[in-house]
Amino acid sequence: xxxxxxxxxxxxxxxxxxxxxxxxxxxxxxxxxxxxxxxxxxxxxxxxxxxxxxxxxxxxxxxxxxxxxxxxxxxxxxxxxxxxxxxxxxxxxxxxxxxxxxxxxxxxxxxxxxxxxxxxxxxxxxxxxxxxxxxxxxxxxxxxxxxxxxxxxxxxxxxxxxxxxxxxxxxxxxxxxxxxxxxxxxxxxxxxxxxxxxxxxxxxxxxxxxxxxxxxxxxxxxxxxxxxxxxxxxxxxxxxxxxxxxxxxxxxxxxxxxxxxxxxxxxxxxxxxxxxxxxxxxxxxxxxxxxxxxxxxxxxxxxxxxxxxxxxxxxxxxxxxxxxxxxxxxxx
Numbered sequence: 001x002x003x004x005x006x007x008x009x010x011x012x013x014x015x016x017x018x019x020x021x022x023x024x025x026x027x028x029x030x031x032x033x034x035x036x037x038x039x040x041x042x043x044x045x046x047x048x049x050x051x052x053x054x055x056x057x058x059x060x061x062x063x064x065x066x067x068x069x070x071x072x073x074x075x076x077x078x079x080x081x082x083x084x085x086x087x088x089x090x091x092x093x094x095x096x097x098x099x100x101x102x103x104x105x106x107x108x109x110x111x112x113x114x115x116x117x118x119x120x121x122x123x124x125x126x127x128x129x130x131x132x133x134x135x136x137x138x139x140x141x142x143x144x145x146x147x148x149x150x151x152x153x154x155x156x157x158x159x160x161x162x163x164x165x166x167x168x169x170x171x172x173x174x175x176x177x178x179x180x181x182x183x184x185x186x187x188x189x190x191x192x193x194x195x196x197x198x199x200x201x202x203x204x205x206x207x208x209x210x211x212x213x214x215x216x217x218x219x220x221x222x223x224x225x226x227x228x229x230x231x232x233x234x235x236x237x238x239x240x241x242x243x244x245x246x247x248x249x250x251x252x253x254x255x256x257x258x259x260x261x262x263x264x265x266x267x268x269x270x271x272x273x274x275x276x277x278x279x280x281x282x283x284x285x286x287x288x289x290x291x292x293x294x295x296x297x298x299x300x301x302x303x304x305x306x307x308x309x310x311x312x313x314x315x316x317x318x319x320x321x322x323x324x325x326x327x328x329x330x331x332x
Contacts, residue, residue, distance in 0.1 A: 002199050009202040010126075012119050013309040015210050020306050023214035024221065033215025034280065034298075046215065049208040050277040051179045054142075056201035057118060058183015059194045061139060068136045075130075078253055079137045079263040082246050084148050086267055087112045090241040092156040094234040102160040103288060103296025104231060106153075109160075111275030111301040112238055113152040115141035118205065119309060120269040126316035129261035137266045142180065145271075146172045149278075161293075167283050175277060209273045209305070216276050216302040223296055224303070235303045239311050243268030261319055268315075269308045275301035 008015075023030045032038065038045045069076050091112025095105035116138050124134035150168035157163050187194045217224065224231070246267030250260035276298045278284060285294035 005203045013313045019210035019214040023217040027218035030214040030218040034219040053205045054179035055183045056205045058180040075259045086245045088152045094237045098234040103293035105160045106157040107297035107300040109157040113149045114271045114275045115145035116266040117271040123312040127319040130258045133262045213302045213305040216298045220299045235307045239308045272301045272305035
């Protein structure tokens with residue numbers, strides 16, 4: 001059973017593409033996810049799903065995982081620094097260069113300011129990269145994002161509309177920090193129960209991410225059709241910049257090939273589910289002067305979810321055919 005779930009989870013890119021394709025041609029299949037008809041615990045369904053995803057991430061972590069940050073200081077510092085410089089600036093540059101409407105521009109910048117996503121761990125494995133570093137970077141960037149995502153989004157997206165940073169910070173605490181900490185504590189104090197949960201939690205996370213993205217695609221199909229060309233180019237430019245500069249700067253810092261591949265993947269792949277959830281929240285939508293612009297905000301995150309797994313999968317297939325890289329980093 002464990003191997004079956006691992007195989008299903010390993011096909012994350014395929015499920016994302018299939019889910020988005022079905023949502024595009026049969027939107028009624030997924031409208032229930034994003035149209036507000038379900039409000040578990042009085043919260044939007046997408047936010048609850050994201051909380052479950054973050055809880056699933058938390059129960060896979062132990063205190064040893066946090067210590068690993070100290071064991072890989074140069075790589076983690078380089079990766080997280082690139083995550084929160086390259087991607088936010090690339091998001092702003094893409095929005096400005098392609099002249100996106102305010103809703104799309106803010107949505108693109110928001111997802112660019114999000115941390116790396118857990119799908120990057122699968123892609124790193126397929127690319128013969130440093131999987132331990134990938135997991136550590138995902139954890140580190142997720143925790144750092146609780147403070148940096150609101151600050152950077154407020155700074156860069158504030159060019160287009162006024163961003164309520166404190167509200168965004170409260171959202172990050174509710175949907176990221178609390179579930180992750182709860183998961184870590186469950187792993188620490190209820191290890192037997194969490195061992196059973198970790199068998200299915202990656203599978204549940206994949207299902208929920210696909211549902212979130214597909215739900216937004218289904219709800220936003222007319223808006224996507226109206227802006228498809230320029231939006232696809234802007235999202236592609238964002239992720240290509242992340243993958244490219246993540247690798248090049250890592251090599252300039254004399255990190256090993258394995259670490260450079262890992263950082264490239266971590267920087268290039270965002271937590272699009274988080275971006276979609278934040279952009280879909282009623283509080284975030286109220287910041288826009290019109291409902292049309294508010295409706296556009298989650299769309300870049302949904303497109304991003306497909307774009308980064310396609311680019312990441314392509315890079316993984318190229319790197320997988322190359323000789324296995326040396327894992328040890330060179331001394332500076």
